[in-house]
Amino acid sequence: MDQQAITAAYRRYAPVYDFLFGPVFEPGRRRLVEALNCRPGDEILEVGVGTGLSLPYYPSHAHVTGIDLSPHMLARANIQVRRHGLRNVALMAMDVQRLSFPDASFDKVSALYVASVVPDPAEMMQELERVCRPGGEVVIVNHFTRNNGVVARIERGLAPLARSLGFRPLFPLDAFIGLTRLELTEAMPVNAFGYWTLLRFRNPS
Secondary structure, three states, X not given: OOHHHHHHHHHHHOOOHHHHHHHHHHHHHHHHHHHXXXXXXXXXXXXXXXXXXXXXXXXXXXXXXXXXXXXXXXXXXXXXXXXXXXXXXXXXXXXXXXXXXXXXXXXEEEEEOOOOOOOOHHHHHHHHHHXXXXXXXXXXXXXXXXXXXXXXXXXXHHXXXXXXXXXXXXXXXXXXXXXXXXXXXXXXXXXXXXXXXXXXXXXOX
């Protein structure tokens, strides 16, 4: 995985992303926003905001900054913002591995379906920890590798196509959790068949 492959993949996905992934990922989007429990005045960062399908679910009393590497996905997200009149949302083109925000800028950070996309998940997690305020939370929804069964065989078969797909089919949960000093406080299955997982972390630093 590298930035060129990611940008190329999501240039292809942008026109059809909402159709292909909107309904199937919808429960995870709703559950993530619920898990954030946004309070009045909270500063929220959503990384990998994509086409902005999650943005209407955030309460208007919280300020949401959404970032994405793909300009084509961000263009779609801007349409969402205008369509829903989301005055509490700001969108920026930015690499999650090199965030331009100061330390401790956000009360809560969310990452939907992006952890297995970035070239270096460890750098992503370090940056999310850095910009999250002490005592704040980082909530992630992503797929993680199955250890056996039909799905595991499909994941192994798709692994060589990661660059073209724009994400890693093989993405072990334990290895991902080991990348961060954030404290894991909750893990739960979401979406169809529980294939995706919601992870809630607390920033103890």
